[in-house]
Structures are given as C-alpha cells and as structure tokens.
Amino acid sequence: xxxxxxxxxxxxxxxxQWIPSxxxxxxxxxxxxxKLPDLLAGMELVxxxxxxxxxxxxxxxxRLIRQHGFQGHLRAKGHVIADQYAMxxxxxxxxxxxxxxxxxxxxxxxxxxxxxxxxxxYQSRLRGLAA
Numbered sequence: 001x002x003x004x005x006x007x008x009x010x011x012x013x014x015x016x017q018w019i020p021s022x023x024x025x026x027x028x029x030x031x032x033x034x035k036l037p038d039l040l041a042g043m044e045l046v047x048x049x050x051x052x053x054x055x056x057x058x059x060x061x062x063r064l065i066r067q068h069g070f071q072g073h074l075r076a077k078g079h080v081i082a083d084q085y086a087m088x089x090x091x092x093x094x095x096x097x098x099x100x101x102x103x104x105x106x107x108x109x110x111x112x113x114x115x116x117x118x119x120x121x122y123q124s125r126l127r128g129l130a131a
Contacts, residue, residue, distance in 0.1 A: 002097050003103035004097050005097075007115045009108045009111060009115070010103065015094075015095070016075070019045045023042060024045040025039055025043045025047070026047045026049065027046060027047070029057040029058045031048075031061060036068050037068060043070075044073060045073045046074050047075045047097070048062055048076055048077065050077065050078035050080050053080065055079075062092040063092055066091075066092035073095075075093060076096045076097070078097075079098070080096045081106060082106045082110040082113070082114055083114070
C-alpha cells in the first residue's frame with residue numbers, strides 16, 4: 001500500500017482517483033526531457049519516480065514538465081522524504097506518494113512541519129524577500 005501526502009497531511013482519498021488509466025503516465029527520473037511533449041500529450045496525471053531520496057533528477061523533471069505547460073496533476077512517487085517536501089512543491093508537484101513503511105518512519109507531523117513550503121523558502125529568506 002501507499003500513502004499520499006499534500007499540504008494538508010496524509011490523504012484518505014486519492015484526489016486523482018477518477019482519472020482514466022489511459023490519461024496517466026509514469027516517468028522514470030532519467031526520462032529524456034526532449035521526449036516530454038510526446039509523453040505529456042493527453043495526460044491528466046503524471047507520476048515521476050524517485051528511486052532513492054538522493055536522486056534529485058525528479059525535481060528537475062517536474063520543473064521541466066511544468067515549463068512545457070502541463071496543467072494536470074503532477075505527483076512525486078517513491079522514496080521522497082519529509083525534508084524534501086518543500087522542494088517537491090516548489091518544483092511543481094501537487095502531492096507525494098510514498099510506501100506505507102516510509103510513512104511509518106516519517107509520520108504525518110513531520111510532513112506537516114514542511115507544509116508551509118512558501119513560507120520556508122530558504123533562498124528568499126537569505127535575500128530578505130520573505131515576509
């Protein structure tokens with residue numbers, strides 16, 4: 001089983017559950033960005049795989065997906081840790097899907113502590129831009 005997380009914490013229902021399977025695509029973290037226009041055509045849900053928490057290519061891929069104009073649901077799937085939640089949201093992800101074992105090791109309160117991802121922008125704080 002898996003656990004879905006967004007800014008409100010652990011979700012009991014998948015917000016993308018009604019999307020037809022032929023409008024869902026799973027992308028590996030090493031997906032060739034040049035292929036994105038073809039891969040995204042007609043899709044409503046894109047899930048980007050994170051094979052390990054130390055593989056940050058998914059964040060770059062998410063940004064590129066949004067830059068290609070994708071307006072649908074974008075999900076980080078795999079080994080994303082709570083400390084990476086703010087980066088996931090700033091990269092363009094709508095939510096994160098992790099396995100239940102990881103959710104037990106990093107309970108909801110750890111994710112909620114990072115849910116204010118706009119307010120905890122390290123770069124803006126450094127530049128004195130954050131409120």
